[in-house]
Amino acid sequence: MSLKRILNxxxxxxxxECAAVSSAFxxxxxxxLQDLKYSDSRKSLNNPGRGWYRTQGLRLKESDNKAVxxxxxLTHLRVDISAFSEKGLQSIDxxxxxRDTIYGVSKPLTDDALAALNSTFANAREKGNKVIVxxxxxxxxxGKQDPPQKIILGHIKQLAEVYGKNSDVITYVELGMYGxxxxxxxxxxxxxxxxxxALQTMIVNTPSSIKVGVxxxxxxxxxxxxxxxxxxxxxxxxxxxxxNFDINSDVFKAAVKAKxxxxxxxxxxxxxxxxxxxxxxxxxxxxxxxxxxxxxSWLEQYSLNTPYGGEMVANYNGDHPMxxxxxxxxxxxRTHTSYLNWEWHYETIQNMKDSILGPEFGxxxxxxxxxxxxxxxxxxxxxxxGYRFVLRESWLPDSLYDDTLFRAKFxxxxxxxxxxxxxxxxxxxFIEDVDPCDVCPAAYEMDISDxxxxxxxxxxxxxxxxxxxxxxxxxxxxxxxEGKSSRGxxxxxxxxxxxxxxxxxxxxxxxxxSVDGLYLGKTYVRPKDIRGPTSLGIKNLHQSNTRNxxxxxxxxxxxxKVRGGELHGGKTFQVNGKAxx
Numbered sequence: 359m360s361l362k363r364i365l366n367x368x369x370x371x372x373x374x375e376c377a378a379v380s381s382a383f384x385x386x387x388x389x390x391l392q393d394l395k396y397s398d399s400r401k402s403l404n405n406p407g408r409g410w411y412r413t414q415g416l417r418l419k420e421s422d423n424k425a426v427x428x429x430x431x432l433t434h435l436r437v438d439i440s441a442f443s444e445k446g447l448q449s450i451d452x453x454x455x456x457r458d459t460i461y462g463v464s465k466p467l468t469d470d471a472l473a474a475l476n477s478t479f480a481n482a483r484e485k486g487n488k489v490i491v492x493x494x495x496x497x498x499x500x501g502k503q504d505p506p507q508k509i510i511l512g513h514i515k516q517l518a519e520v521y522g523k524n525s526d527v528i529t530y531v532e533l534g535m536y537g538x539x540x541x542x543x544x545x546x547x548x549x550x551x552x553x554x555x556a557l558q559t560m561i562v563n564t565p566s567s568i569k570v571g572v573x574x575x576x577x578x579x580x581x582x583x584x585x586x587x588x589x590x591x592x593x594x595x596x597x598x599x600x601x602n603f604d605i606n607s608d609v610f611k612a613a614v615k616a617k618x619x620x621x622x623x624x625x626x627x628x629x630x631x632x633x634x635x636x637x638x639x640x641x642x643x644x645x646x647x648x649x650x651x652x653x654x655s656w657l658e659q660y661s662l663n664t665p666y667g668g669e670m671v672a673n674y675n676g677d678h679p680m681x682x683x684x685x686x687x688x689x690x691x692r693t694h695t696s697y698l699n700w701e702w703h704y705e706t707i708q709n710m711k712d713s714i715l716g717p718e719f720g721x722x723x724x725x726x727x728x729x730x731x732x733x734x735x736x737x738x739x740x741x742x743x744g745y746r747f748v749l750r751e752s753w754l755p756d757s758l759y760d761d762t763l764f765r766a767k768f769x770x771x772x773x774x775x776x777x778x779x780x781x782x783x784x785x786x787x788f789i790e791d792v793d794p795c796d797v798c799p800a801a802y803e804m805d806i807s808d809x810x811x812x813x814x815x816x817x818x819x820x821x822x823x824x825x826x827x828x829x830x831x832x833x834x835x836x837x838x839x840e841g842k843s844s845r846g847x848x849x850x851x852x853x854x855x856x857x858x859x860x861x862x863x864x865x866x867x868x869x870x871x872s873v874d875g876l877y878l879g880k881t882y883v884r885p886k887d888i889r890g891p892t893s894l895g896i897k898n899l900h901q902s903n904t905r906n907x908x909x910x911x912x913x914x915x916x917x918x919k920v921r922g923g924e925l926h927g928g929k930t931f932q933v934n935g936k937a938x939x
Contacts, residue, residue: 389753389767392879398729398748398773399862400741404431406488406856407529407665407779408744410700415497416478418442418467423474428482428489432529432697436540437475437493439513442467443505445546446495462495464505467516475517479524486856490665490697492532492627493517494540501537501544507552510535511559518563525567529697529779530665532571532627533557541629542573550580557581561620569664569779571625575653576643578624579603582613585644600648605655614660625661626653628668631698632681632689638674657693663779663813667697667743672706681706683715683735686742686775687724688827691818694776696744710736723820723829726773741860746774747815748860749876750834757882760845764804765838768852768878772817772833773860782855784810786839787875788848789868798869804841812854843883851875 412430419441428435440446446462482489493513496503504510514535521531534540535556536548554577560570572578579585579600584607588597602609614621630638641650657666673679686695700707713735720728730738751769758764766786784807790799819831849866853875864877 388756389765390756390879392752392754394749394752394864394877394879395862396748396750397862398746398860400729400733400737401860401862402740403746403858403860405745405858407432408696408774408776410740410743411490411697413699413701416475417497418471418474420468421470423470425474425477425481428478428485428487431487433482433487433489434699435478435489435491436497437491438495438497439467439471439493440495440497440503442471442513443495443503443509445505446503447500464509467513472516472520476520476523479520479527482527483524487527488529489527490530490532491521491528492534492540494534494536496538496540499538502546504536504546504548507547507555510547510552510556514556514559515563518560521568522564525565528568530569530571530625530627531560531564533560533573539629542577550577550585553577554581557624561623566619566623567780569623569625571627571665573627573629574640574643575603575626575656576600576648578626578656579648581624582610582617582621584609584613598644599646600644600652601646603648603652603656605652605659621660622662622664625664625666626657628666629671631668631670632685633671634674634680638671654689654692661694662816663777664694665696665744665779666693666776667695668699670698670703670706672703683710683713683738684718686739687719687727688820690739690742690775691820694817696776696779698739698743707736710734710739723818723827725829726771726818726832742773742775744774744776745772745778745812745815745817746860747772747812747857749878752878754850754879754881757884758843760843760883760885762843764841764843764881764883766850766878766881768837768839770812770815770835770837772815772835774817777816778813778857780813782812782857783807784812784852784854786841786878787851787853787873788844788846788881789851789866789873791847791849791880800846801868802844804839806839806841809839810837810854812857845883845885847880847882849880850878852878 409432411432411434413434413436414426414428414430415436415438416426417438417440441448441462442465443462444464448460448462450460451458479489495505521528532540533553533556534542536542536553537545542548542553553572557570557572557577558581564570572581576585579602582603584600584602586599586602587595588599590596601607604610628637628640630636630640635650636642637650641648641653670681673681679685689695711734715727715730715733715735715738717731718724719738720731727738730741748771749768750771751767753767755765783805786804786806787801788804789801792799815835816831816833818829818833821828821830851866851873859876861876866873866877
């Protein structure tokens with residue numbers, strides 16, 4: 359039957375008050391593309407677990423500890439436990455001869471210290487903020503302050519218990535513990551073997567929701583057991599090679615299989631981020647060397663839902679700086695970069711604020727960034743750290759009978775460098791569209807958490823082949839939602855726990871209060887005893903473009919626009935089929 363004949367049938371049926379259409383007709387009510395703004399508004403979002411971080415220190419001692427406040431959306435909490443290390447310098451009294459130098463004591467962390475740490479996480483929870491935590495014995499950068507390995511492992515087990523209780527506010531655990539600032543260099547005993555042992559201890563003593571990072575990829579290579587070693591006649595190691603830290607090598611694949619799901623919990627933090635081609639010594643160690651591409655490929659494949667970032671430093675790469683939006687628009691997506699420092703390297707930040715993105719950000723593998731042409735480089739990086747979701751299409755049922763299956767389709771694009779790293783509950787809220795507006799509308803909810811997991815809305819994929827860089831996936835993801843419906847005319851809102859979308863959002867009010875969430879459009883669920891169809895009832899109209907002379911249906915409020923097909927130029931109809939124009 360042609361579209362014109364269907365519409366004629368509807369108009370005649372309404373006029374004659376004919377009998378209701380079959381249930382099969384109602385079950386297949388048309389999906390209408392909602393009349394919404396589907397572009398990235400470029401608004402700033404304080405979504406959890408991503409973005410520029412601010413630092414906060416917490417020094418723990420034996421007693422009289424006080425929790426600190428966590429006032430920023432993303433805080434890098436640097437915890438000092440040097441008081442519990444025999445090498446941890448506490449104070450120097452220069453007035454005495456010889457100088458009176460006081461060190462800590464290597465012993466377990468006290469209940470008072472652990473309580474202060476736990477209360478600090480509680481403060482973050484109260485404010486709705488998130489924390490990246492790094493604990494060490496040397497937040498002042500003196501060097502060689504850490505205690506013996508046995509003491510460190512004991513402290514890790516104690517810390518792991520506190521971390522596990524606060525996994526809801528902890529975005530990432532940077533393992534720290536060894537060396538200056540917990541950067542795992544300038545340490546008494548921070549060999550790769552010892553750090554790998556500490557990493558494994560943290561992993562087995564924390565829940566799977568806790569992700570743990572180390573400072574360099576060669577530590578991960580040791581944890582996996584993929585480094586090669588050459589020894590002399592006395593058994594001493596004379597050379598370490600990293601040819602097998604290659605995600606395509608059989609040795610690497612076997613090691614990953616042996617680690618199981620824990621491979622996806624281990625990541626890296628980079629305190630030399632984009633400072634040079636080696637990130638200031640983060641890579642290029644060994645013979646054969648562990649290359650930058652090896653590190654990037656590992657993060658690209660195995661850290662999809664693991665945070666990555668660190669301290670973006672000044673340029674040490676001469677006339678070819680890497681700490682720029684242009685370079686991040688390539689490697690940031692491959693490494694899923696989610697957090698960086700706002701403090702310290704102000705010149706780098708200022709350079710980004712002074713730089714305007716040109717037309718190249720709308721071409722080639724950067725095509726999905728076209729909405730940021732003309733923005734500052736700083737704005738681009740700020741918005742793209744971690745995940746950033748944009749609703750690109752919303753298809754809701756034109757109308758359907760109550761107690762029948764509600765179906766909807768959405769297209770959501772993740773334009774961010776990274777992906778969501780924590781689970782987030784999701785639901786559709788159906789808010790009754792009432793008139794007059796002073797009546798408090800009814801509402802009901804549909805839990806869709808089991809079928810709508812934003813962690814799987816992955817960002818774009820980029821393939822490098824020599825000098826060619828190709829976009830192979832633009833971050834566009836499609837969802838189909840099904841559930842039972844209740845009668846009424848509704849505004850539909852998507853609510854995802856703690857997460858805002860980048861669209862310009864239409865405000866929906868309920869009892870004089872704005873409803874949080876992403877507005878998806880309108881739908882009409884009608885009683886079965888209404889005589890005559892109240893929908894266009896056109897089947898299979900969920901295409902996003904017009905093909906093979908098929909029509910498209912668009913919704914604007916409670917009016918329907920039919921475009922294409924046999925209605926050249928299009929016409930608008932109310933939901934009962936009556937033509938408006």
